[in-house]
Amino acid sequence: MATKQLKQAEGPLVQFINRTVIPLLLILLVPQSVMYLWYASVHCQGSLTELADRLTNRGGPALVWAAVSVANPAVYAAILAFCAFQVLLMLLVPGRTCYGTETPTGHVPEYKDNGFACYLITMATFLAGTVYLKQRGLTPTVIYDYYGDFLASMILLSLAFCLLLCVKGVLAPTSTDHGRSGNYLFDYYWGTELYPRICGIDIKVFTNCRFGLTVWALAVAVFALKSYELHGRVVDGMAVTAALQLLYLTKFFWWEAGYYRTIDIITDRAGFYICWGCLCFVPSFYTLVSLFMVRQPEPVGPAWTAALLGFGLASLAVNYWSDWQKQAARAADGQLNIWGRPARVIRAKYSLDNGQERQSVLLASGFWAVSRHFHYIPELSLTLCWSAVCGTGCHIIPYMYFAFLSVLLFHRSFRDDKKCRDKYGSTGPSTANWCRTRLCRSCSDSLQFTAS
Numbered sequence: 001m002a003t004k005q006l007k008q009a010e011g012p013l014v015q016f017i018n019r020t021v022i023p024l025l026l027i028l029l030v031p032q033s034v035m036y037l038w039y040a041s042v043h044c045q046g047s048l049t050e051l052a053d054r055l056t057n058r059g060g061p062a063l064v065w066a067a068v069s070v071a072n073p074a075v076y077a078a079i080l081a082f083c084a085f086q087v088l089l090m091l092l093v094p095g096r097t098c099y100g101t102e103t104p105t106g107h108v109p110e111y112k113d114n115g116f117a118c119y120l121i122t123m124a125t126f127l128a129g130t131v132y133l134k135q136r137g138l139t140p141t142v143i144y145d146y147y148g149d150f151l152a153s154m155i156l157l158s159l160a161f162c163l164l165l166c167v168k169g170v171l172a173p174t175s176t177d178h179g180r181s182g183n184y185l186f187d188y189y190w191g192t193e194l195y196p197r198i199c200g201i202d203i204k205v206f207t208n209c210r211f212g213l214t215v216w217a218l219a220v221a222v223f224a225l226k227s228y229e230l231h232g233r234v235v236d237g238m239a240v241t242a243a244l245q246l247l248y249l250t251k252f253f254w255w256e257a258g259y260y261r262t263i264d265i266i267t268d269r270a271g272f273y274i275c276w277g278c279l280c281f282v283p284s285f286y287t288l289v290s291l292f293m294v295r296q297p298e299p300v301g302p303a304w305t306a307a308l309l310g311f312g313l314a315s316l317a318v319n320y321w322s323d324w325q326k327q328a329a330r331a332a333d334g335q336l337n338i339w340g341r342p343a344r345v346i347r348a349k350y351s352l353d354n355g356q357e358r359q360s361v362l363l364a365s366g367f368w369a370v371s372r373h374f375h376y377i378p379e380l381s382l383t384l385c386w387s388a389v390c391g392t393g394c395h396i397i398p399y400m401y402f403a404f405l406s407v408l409l410f411h412r413s414f415r416d417d418k419k420c421r422d423k424y425g426s427t428g429p430s431t432a433n434w435c436r437t438r439l440c441r442s443c444s445d446s447l448q449f450t451a452s
Contacts, residue, residue: 019181023189027272031155032061034284037397038148039064041291046395068148070156075149079157085125086210087201089118100195100260104353105176109195109265111202115209115256119249122214126221141226143219144294151284158279162188162272165203169193169270191271203270209256212278216286217249223290227297235297236305237389241289244312244386251320258327263416289387289398298390305389312385319378322367329363338366348424360424373416376409 036051044050054063069075095114102108130140143150169178169192177194180187196203224242228234234242252259259265268274300308325338334345346362367374383402390398 019183019186023186023272027185027189030281031159034151034155034280035064035068035148037288037400038151038284038291039067041288041397042148042295043067046292046296046397048396065152068152070149070152072146072149072153075146075153076157079150079153082215083211086118086122086206086214089121090114090201090206090210093117093121098257098260101266102352102358103175103177103194103266106352106354106356107175107177107195109175109202109260111205111257111260113257115205116253118210119214119217119253123217123221126218130225139225139229141222141229143222144226147219147291151280154280154283158276159272161279162191162276165196165270165275166192168196168198187271189272191269191274194266194269196270204265204274205260207270207275207278208264209253209259212282213249213252215283217246219283219287220245220249220290223287223294227294230294231297235293235299236302237298237300237391238290238293240300240305240309240312241293241386241389243309244316244382245290247313247316248382251316255320255323255327258323263412263419267415267419285404286401288401289390292395292397293390296390296395300389300391308385308388312382315378315382315385318367319375319382322375322378325366326363326368329365330361334361334363338363341365344369350423373409373413376413380406380409 036055040046040048040051044054055061059066090112093114095112095117098111098113100109100111126140133139166188170180170187173193174197175193175195178192180192181190220242224234224238227238264274328336329338329343329345332343334343334347336343343363344365346364348360348362349357350360351357371377380402383405387398387402
């Protein structure tokens with residue numbers, strides 16, 4: 001109800017900007033940016049100044065696209081083989097049944113929690129394949145050599161796939177959570193379906209987890225190996241950034257069932273924004289630090305290595321701990337101790353579209369009594385650690401992911417705050433006040449609610 005009222009309150013100019021101008025710019029510019037950053041990292045010594053000079057004086061965007069092929073059959077075969085392998089793992093690897101958040105229409109998505117097993121099998125297969133190839137004088141780092149072709153091909157495949165999802169959501173939706181906005185461009189950008197499935201495969205689990213984040217992990221490993229092949233050793237900076245990224249991704253897959261209840265899954269529809277982003281933007285942009293360091297290795301020294309690794313590991317542990325507290329509180333219905341004291345929770349009520357009343361358990365103890373989105377803080381500090389291995393020189397590329405993630409998480413905190421008000425605002429001013437104050441202010445003393 002609140003969302004509909006907000007949309008009605010938007011003026012035509014705001015709607016035009018939010019639903020046409022911004023989506024159009026992102027669809028047109030982000031795929032180009034992906035290729036430019038790859039080209040700068042590989043062909044311009046990681047220099048954006050050199051990239052700008054080449055684009056200005058040596059042929060413009062055509063120069064970048066001339067360096068790759070979008071018609072390499074081996075690349076398409078590798079992509080399809082990898083996708084088929086991941087689909088088979090999703091179907092065949094056992095896992096406990098878990099459930100996502102109930103939607104306003106009453107739909108409760110069901111998942112098989114086998115992400116960690118699929119991830120381990122994939123990484124073990126990569127390791128075994130690497131050993132096999134090396135024994136025969138070959139190397140998997142051919143992936144790095146053709147990474148530009150991979151990204152260019154994924155841009156095209158992902159754009160077409162998002163169009164398929166857009167049409168599917170209109171003609172053959174999987175659940176009741178679907179619909180059109182009346183703006184074809186926005187429907188393509190945002191998606192027309194929240195939980196699409198094709199032949200039993202959850203599309204967002206595939207795009208976000210089995211493809212995007214798994215390719216991220218594989219790319220980090222490949223780039224570290226390529227650095228070793230080029231320089232005869234893996235410099236300490238590359239070792240730190242690779243270790244922290246791989247541990248972060250391993251933690252993610254261990255915790256994957258919790259991801260099914262995050263804003264990516266429960267709010268973002270399957271369109272260009274989330275699906276193209278995970279299929280193409282994640283493998284390109286999220287791997288920038290490792291890609292940059294292949295040809296620009298940065299030794300950081302024992303003291304800086306120990307400091308970055310230690311602080312990064314501590315950040316990772318705190319990030320996992322904070323997520324665990326929220327999951328544990330939900331699983332125990334708030335009946336547990338956190339930090340030696342009974343957990344303080346809010347039992348917030350909300351209504352489905354059909355009028356049925358539901359209740360959520362919102363944790364307000366432990367790390368969640370510090371700030372509404374405390375878990376974003378250690379995630380950002382971890383990202384800074386694996387970026388800072390590149391030093392404080394003139395290069396911008398290694399810090400672009402950290403800057404992007406800062407903006408993304410800050411924006412996401414406001415999105416989540418709005419979602420919280422829309423969902424629970426009707427239950428009374430006390431819950432709405434909690435939703436607002438939890439975003440920026442700490443201190444449980446300032447909370448106005450009835451806790452249990």
